[in-house]
Amino acid sequence: MAKNFHKPTRMCVSCRERVTQSNLLRLSCKNGRVSLFNGVGRSFYFCSSCQEDDKKLLKALMRQCKSNKRDELMNKLKEIITDDR
Ligand SMILES: [Zn+2]
Helix, strand or coil: CCCCCCCCEEEECCCCCEEEHHHEEEEEEECCEEEECCCCCCCEEEECCHHHCHHHHHHHHHHHHCCCCHHHHHHHHHHHHHHHC
C-alpha cells in the first residue's frame, strides 16, 4: 500500500501508536531490569509523548519487564532518559 521504505516506523508499547524510529526511545529488559537497548535480545519502544507521562511509562514498563518493582523501574528509566538527552 503506502510507500514507507524510507521512514521505518515502530510501535510504542505504551500508546500503541506507530511512529518513526527517530522519535522513539529504544529499551530492553533483562531479568526484570530496564536498560537502553544494546543490540542484544528483545527490545521495545516508547514514543516521545509517552516519555513525558510517567504513569503510562511505568505501566508499560512493568508489563514489558514483567516486574512489579515500580520504584526501581522508574528510577532506572529516568536515568536512561536523562542520559539520552
Ligand atoms: Zn506512546
